[in-house]
Amino acid sequence: MSDFNLQAVLDKVQPVSEEALALVQSRIDRQAKPPGSLGRLEELSRRYVAISGREDIRAKRIYTFAGDHGVAAEGVSAFPAEVTPQMVYNFIDGGAAVNALANHAGAEVRVVDMGVNHDFNGLEGLIDRKIAMGTNNIATGPAMSRAQALAALQAGVELASQAKTDGIDLLGTGDMGIANTTPSSAIVAIFTELTPVQVTHRGTGIDDAALGQKIRVIRRALDINKPDPSDPVDVLAKVGGFEIAGIAGLVLGCAAEGLPVVVDGFISTAGALIASELHPHVRDYIFAAHQSVEIGHRHMLQRIGQQPILNLDLRLGEGTGAALAMTLIEAGLRVLREVLTFDDAGVSEGEGR
Amino acid sequence: MSDFNLQAVLDKVQPVSEEALALVQSRIDRQAKPPGSLGRLEELSRRYVAISGREDIRAKRIYTFAGDHGVAAEGVSAFPAEVTPQMVYNFIDGGAAVNALANHAGAEVRVVDMGVNHDFNGLEGLIDRKIAMGTNNIATGPAMSRAQALAALQAGVELASQAKTDGIDLLGTGDMGIANTTPSSAIVAIFTELTPVQVTHRGTGIDDAALGQKIRVIRRALDINKPDPSDPVDVLAKVGGFEIAGIAGLVLGCAAEGLPVVVDGFISTAGALIASELHPHVRDYIFAAHQSVEIGHRHMLQRIGQQPILNLDLRLGEGTGAALAMTLIEAGLRVLREVLTFDDAGVSEGEGR
Numbered sequence: 001m002s003d004f005n006l007q008a009v010l011d012k013v014q015p016v017s018e019e020a021l022a023l024v025q026s027r028i029d030r031q032a033k034p035p036g037s038l039g040r041l042e043e044l045s046r047r048y049v050a051i052s053g054r055e056d057i058r059a060k061r062i063y064t065f066a067g068d069h070g071v072a073a074e075g076v077s078a079f080p081a082e083v084t085p086q087m088v089y090n091f092i093d094g095g096a097a098v099n100a101l102a103n104h105a106g107a108e109v110r111v112v113d114m115g116v117n118h119d120f121n122g123l124e125g126l127i128d129r130k131i132a133m134g135t136n137n138i139a140t141g142p143a144m145s146r147a148q149a150l151a152a153l154q155a156g157v158e159l160a161s162q163a164k165t166d167g168i169d170l171l172g173t174g175d176m177g178i179a180n181t182t183p184s185s186a187i188v189a190i191f192t193e194l195t196p197v198q199v200t201h202r203g204t205g206i207d208d209a210a211l212g213q214k215i216r217v218i219r220r221a222l223d224i225n226k227p228d229p230s231d232p233v234d235v236l237a238k239v240g241g242f243e244i245a246g247i248a249g250l251v252l253g254c255a256a257e258g259l260p261v262v263v264d265g266f267i268s269t270a271g272a273l274i275a276s277e278l279h280p281h282v283r284d285y286i287f288a289a290h291q292s293v294e295i296g297h298r299h300m301l302q303r304i305g306q307q308p309i310l311n312l313d314l315r316l317g318e319g320t321g322a323a324l325a326m327t328l329i330e331a332g333l334r335v336l337r338e339v340l341t342f343d344d345a346g347v348s349e350g351e352g353r
Numbered sequence: 354m355s356d357f358n359l360q361a362v363l364d365k366v367q368p369v370s371e372e373a374l375a376l377v378q379s380r381i382d383r384q385a386k387p388p389g390s391l392g393r394l395e396e397l398s399r400r401y402v403a404i405s406g407r408e409d410i411r412a413k414r415i416y417t418f419a420g421d422h423g424v425a426a427e428g429v430s431a432f433p434a435e436v437t438p439q440m441v442y443n444f445i446d447g448g449a450a451v452n453a454l455a456n457h458a459g460a461e462v463r464v465v466d467m468g469v470n471h472d473f474n475g476l477e478g479l480i481d482r483k484i485a486m487g488t489n490n491i492a493t494g495p496a497m498s499r500a501q502a503l504a505a506l507q508a509g510v511e512l513a514s515q516a517k518t519d520g521i522d523l524l525g526t527g528d529m530g531i532a533n534t535t536p537s538s539a540i541v542a543i544f545t546e547l548t549p550v551q552v553t554h555r556g557t558g559i560d561d562a563a564l565g566q567k568i569r570v571i572r573r574a575l576d577i578n579k580p581d582p583s584d585p586v587d588v589l590a591k592v593g594g595f596e597i598a599g600i601a602g603l604v605l606g607c608a609a610e611g612l613p614v615v616v617d618g619f620i621s622t623a624g625a626l627i628a629s630e631l632h633p634h635v636r637d638y639i640f641a642a643h644q645s646v647e648i649g650h651r652h653m654l655q656r657i658g659q660q661p662i663l664n665l666d667l668r669l670g671e672g673t674g675a676a677l678a679m680t681l682i683e684a685g686l687r688v689l690r691e692v693l694t695f696d697d698a699g700v701s702e703g704e705g706r
Binding site for chain 1: 384385386387388389390391392393394430431432433435436439440442443446447448449450452453454456457557558646662663664665666667668669673676677680681683684687688690691692693697698699700701702703
């Protein structure tokens with residue numbers, strides 16, 4: 001089906017250099033402020049610089065991946081499936097929240113059709129990587145074939161390479177896909193061995209009855225498909241989604257290319273989790289944008305081993321949290337570049353230094 | 354000593370209009386996204402618009418108040434007292450973290466000498482509101498006289514009025530003063546009836562022995578001075594600081610002028626707490642920038658009734674957290690201004706709407 005060599009991509013992933021991290025931190029520690037007093041901001045700049053070798057961000061880009069889900073037919077979402085293509089048009093027109101927040105962050109938004117159940121007729125500005133017109137219903141069988149999962153991963157990997165070629169220094173992920181908290185909850189349940197009850201939440205705002213239905217659907221999806229947690233591509237194919245696969249590919253591609261990537265909320269983190277399970281050092285390149293309201297999210301982040309930067313009760317997706325978190329990485333770099341050392345500022349150092 | 358009429362300022366403080374808040378929220382709820390899905394960002398824009406009547410921020414300003422503390426002689430800080438004036442010079446030269454983060458946020462920094470133990474000889478760019486060359490040692494008596502506390506409050510109130518005249522739409526607070534976590538811990542202990550052990554932390558990085566000493570010093574300050582929690586000016590005078598009083602005055606002045614104010618970390622919140630105890634509706638105008646590492650901070654915020662916007666393990670002060678939080682208020686406004694409604698975007702609404 002394709003010449004995509006997943007193993008070759010995985011082989012490119014290197015751990016971020018401990019030496020480079022220590023070098024940045026030693027520079028931060030010479031700045032005129034109590035050691036460690038800027039907390040997480042220091043971690044953000046330390047990791048960004050160690051990954052990229054740069055102290056600035058020339059350009060930022062958010063890829064918002066869209067896809068439809070057969071499982072939407074089970075009544076697991078508060079919104080009808082037609083909203084997926086409607087929101088794609090809205091992204092392209094610049095009228096959505098991710099557009100507003102990307103403007104705020106000085107980032108561009110690129111929208112990728114990974115598998116929306118709609119013919120966009122070559123819509124200008126939309127990146128066409130459509131695998132199919134939506135996934136199959138995971139409550140009755142696998143979401144997609146293994147070949148489709150690999151093709152979707154390939155799309156994400158190639159977009160990371162394209163971004164590198166385009167001189168983008170910081171990437172962000174985003175998602176759009178009605179019902180996509182359902183596959184995301186299934187994915188976290190598989191890797192953490194938690195039950196669907198423990199990782200399933202209200203998505204865009206379903207009531208108690210729909211939440212019960214959603215949990216039953218996820219349970220059925222796991223029972224029928226029996227995804228193998230030691231084979232992340234199997235998990236992706238059986239209970240994933242095309243946009244989730246695109247995100248997984250992008251995150252993997254960023255790690256392979258040495259690009260820092262800001263992972264948005266629950267859906268994006270499901271993609272990042274797939275990528276992290278494929279290679280243990282993918283996590284080194286991930287900045288977790290925020291703590292989502294979705295109860296399964298913290299379990300994903302624990303498994304990946306990254307702390308969220310923001311906690312603003314967001315539950316929108318699209319890349320909105322990624323855009324916000326980018327501004328904090330930028331803030332950390334500003335401190336790194338502009339704050340004087342104790343010597344240069346003529347400030348006395350404290351005890352224990 | 355002065356013609357300052359505190360009661361006249363307090364009489365100007367009005368609650369923020371519930372009607373105005375509801376009006377902004379109804380506008381947010383028509384935007385094409387699940388209701389409430391932008392969480393705290395919606396609260397930020399709702400409150401900013403209801404307070405200011407504006408949907409943009411024309412200009413932002415952070416006032417960083419500096420003062421010295423007689424209690425520094427008790428060995429409660431990891432840094433020598435000479436660092437207070439050294440950092441004031443650094444702020445004026447633009448080399449400190451608050452300068453970098455204010456640049457990032459597009460805010461200007463104004464530095465106010467409230468009571469630094471140093472003669473700045475009319476240093477250009479420094480606002481001279483010096484009350485005295487530092488406070489007295491609170492471990493042996495009151496920090497300042499009641500008249501001095503009122504004069505320091507007046508300075509802050511007048512700076513808020515000046516900002517209003519200057520067309521500033523969003524204010525921020527910041528502090529510099531070696532040893533100032535000690536009076537701040539004393540202030541929170543008084544209003545919350547918690548013990549010094551429960552509200553005292555390591556400031557800029559003291560060890561266990563110094564922490565024990567700091568707790569003993571605060572206990573002594575409370576025993577000797579017996580501040581009256583029903584009289585916030587008494588608390589301020591007996592165990593406060595000049596920069597804390599300036600911050601309290603600024604926050605009070607913002608509430609009186611109808612200006613939103615972003616309150617930085619532990620020290621700034623001590624000032625905001627004094628202002629909130631003076632009038633119950635001062636809190637309506639406060640945006641709590643972040644959750645400090647200082648253990649007493651969350652008790653202050655609980656008492657004020659505001660949730661921190663960020664939680665980045667910051668413990669620097671200066672106004673650094675305020676600068677960061679300003680960018681999130683701006684992000685919320687960007688969403689309010691730029692995101693299309695369901696109708697305009699041609700997006701179907703969900704259930705329960």
